[in-house]
Every structure is written in structure tokens, then in C-alpha cells.
Amino acid sequence: MSFINYIAREINCKIVYCGPGLSGKTTNLRWIFDQTAAKAEGKMITLATEAGRTLYFDFLPLDVGSIRGFKTRFHLYAAPGQVLYDSSRKLILRGADGVILVADSQEERLDANLEAIENLMENLDELKQDFAALPYVLQLNKRDLPTALPVETLKNELMRKNEPVIEAIAPQGVGVIETLKSCGRMVLSGLKKG
Ligand SMILES: Nc1nc2c(ncn2[C@@H]2O[C@H](COP(=O)(O)OP(=O)(O)OP(=O)(O)O)[C@@H](O)[C@H]2O)c(=O)[nH]1
Ligand SMILES: [Mg+2]
Numbered sequence: 470m471s472f473i474n475y476i477a478r479e480i481n482c483k484i485v486y487c488g489p490g491l492s493g494k495t496t497n498l499r500w501i502f503d504q505t506a507a508k509a510e511g512k513m514i515t516l517a518t519e520a521g522r523t524l525y526f527d528f529l530p531l532d533v534g535s536i537r538g539f540k541t542r543f544h545l546y547a548a549p550g551q552v553l554y555d556s557s558r559k560l561i562l563r564g565a566d567g568v569i570l571v572a573d574s575q576e577e578r579l580d581a582n583l584e585a586i587e588n589l590m591e592n593l594d595e596l597k598q599d600f601a602a603l604p605y606v607l608q609l610n611k612r613d614l615p616t617a618l619p620v621e622t623l624k625n626e627l628m629r630k631n632e633p634v635i636e637a638i639a640p641q642g643v644g645v646i647e648t649l650k651s652c653g654r655m656v657l658s659g660l661k662k663g
Contacts, residue, residue, distance in 0.1 A: 473539070473660075480541045482656050484649070485562055487589050488571035489581035490522070490550035493610040496639040497571060498529050498547050501649060504642070507531055523549040526561050536657065543653060550585065559592045567604035567656040569648055571639075572627055574609050574617035582627055590629075601630065604655030608648045610637045 472481045486494040495515070502513040507529060516525040527547040534541060546565075548558045562568070570589065572582045593600050609623050624634055633651045637644030 478539045480536065480539045480660065481544060482542070482566045482653075482660075483544045483546065483564055484567040484569065484652055484656065485565040486545065486547040486569045486571055487558070487562070487585060488550055488608075488610075489573055489578060489585040490552070492550055492571045492573040492578070492582070492585075493637070493639040494547035494550060494571045495521075495523055495527050497569075497608075497610075497637075497645050497648070498527050498545055500639060500642045500645045501531065501545065502529055504646070505531060522551065523547060524554065525549065525557050533653065541657075543649075543656075545649075552584070552588075555588065555592075558588070559595065562589075562592050562598070563596055565598070565603070566659070567606075567652040569606045569608055569652050570627075571608045571610050571637075572623065574611045574623060575614055576616050576618050579618065579623075579626060582623075586627060586629065604652055604659060605630065605632045606648055606652045606655075607632050607634045608637050608644065609634060610639050610644075612636045612643070613638045613641070 486497055488494055502508055512530055514528040529545040531543045531545055533543055546561050548561045607627055635644045635648045639645055
């Protein structure tokens with residue numbers, strides 16, 4: 470859960486990118502890194518990759534300014550998408566304040582998207598995290614590919630509550646910041662209520 474340090478006047482929120490293998494989670498983080506001051510500080514951490522695949526997680530701490538005098542930071546994590554790495558995925562999800570599901574729009578990845586969402590629900594259940602209350606955004610990535618399914622089809626298949634749905638082309642940065650802002654806004658408005 471988000472960590473508010475009253476003495477240091479800091480708020481830290483954890484946002485986790487989930488989704489099937491190769492859907493573009495690391496690419497989202499890399500774009501955000503390239504666009505922000507984090508780049509100058511060299512702060513993105515990519516742990517244990519093999520041929521570009523995430524084996525454990527990627528991590529990017531992002532300063533988002535001051536909220537009512539509290540220095541606020543989002544800790545962005547990209548989980549590994551490959552089915553094999555379920556235990557890492559669950560570990561990374563623990564304590565998430567917000568989750569972004571990066572779906573791959575290609576027709577041949579529909580089943581993989583469904584499986585990833587199913588897996589997310591199971592892991593949240595096991596972690597006793599309430600999905601209904603969790604800030605959650607569905608990103609439809611890879612909109613540039615000719616095999617991308619229509620947005621309406623993907624919405625029908627992949628939406629699980631009335632979550633925001635954002636179209637993206639992550640390597641070009643299309644929809645990337647919008648997705649993060651959408652989730653970040655929900656996380657922060659949850660803090661104000663809490
Ligand atoms: N054409 C296209 N390619 C994309 C898009 N997003 C990501 N890719 C490519 O898809 C491949 C996989 O992207 P990653 O970001 O590494 O995927 P990932 O979700 O982190 O994968 P895992 O770490 O294995 O779970 C890379 O070659 C990306 O350049 C997109 O919107 N369009
Ligand atoms: Mg990755």
C-alpha cells in the first residue's frame with residue numbers, strides 16, 4: 470500500500486505493469502524513462518533479462534512533484550509476462566496501489582491476454598487485494614500492427630470493470646503517458662479519501 474512518511478513529508482505509490490509476454494511492459498517504462506528527468510539520473514533498473522525478456526522485474530522511480538507539501542513519487546514496476554515467472558509476478562504485485570494491464574492487440578495474442586488477466590485476478594485474490602477497489606487501467610498496445618483486433622472487440626473481451634481503456638503504441642510513446650496519468654490520478658484520489 471502507498472507509503473506516507475509524515476516526518477520526511479513523502480508519499481510513495483507503487484504502480485505495477487502486468488500483461489502477457491512481449492506485450493510491451495518494459496517498452497512503456499523505457500519510454501517514460503527516456504522522457505523524464507529519471508534519465509539524467511540513470512535510475513531505471515532492469516533486472517535479469519535474457520534476450521530482452523524480463524525475468525524478474527524492471528523498476529523506475531518517478532518524481533511527480535509535490536502534493537500538499539508532500540514530495541510524491543511513483544514506483545513503477547514491470548512484471549515479467551511469461552507464464553513461467555508466476556512467483557516473481559505475485560511478489561511484485563504485493564502492495565500495488567495501482568495496476569496497468571498492458572494488452573497486446575494482435576489477434577494471435579488474445580488468449581495470452583485473457584490468460585494474463587486471469588492470472589492477475591488469481592494473484593490479487595491470493596494476496597487478498599480487492600480488485601474492485603484497485604485503481605486499474607487497461608492499455609491496448611500495439612495498435613500500429615495490421616493484425617490488431619478492433620478496439621471494440623478487445624474491450625468486450627478484456628474489460629473487467631469500468632476501467633479506463635487507452636490505446637497505445639509504446640515504442641512511439643503513443644498513449645504511454647496517458648496510461649500512467651490515468652492510473653496515477655486514481656491512485657492519488659484514493660489517497661485523498663484514505
Ligand atoms: N509494433 C509494435 N511493437 C511493440 C509495441 N510495444 C512493444 N513492442 C515490441 O514488442 C517487443 C516486446 O516488448 P517488451 O516491452 O520487451 O515486452 P514485455 O511486455 O516487457 O515482455 P516480457 O518482459 O517478456 O513480459 C519489443 O520488440 C518491442 O519493441 C507496439 O506498440 N508496437
Ligand atoms: Mg519486459
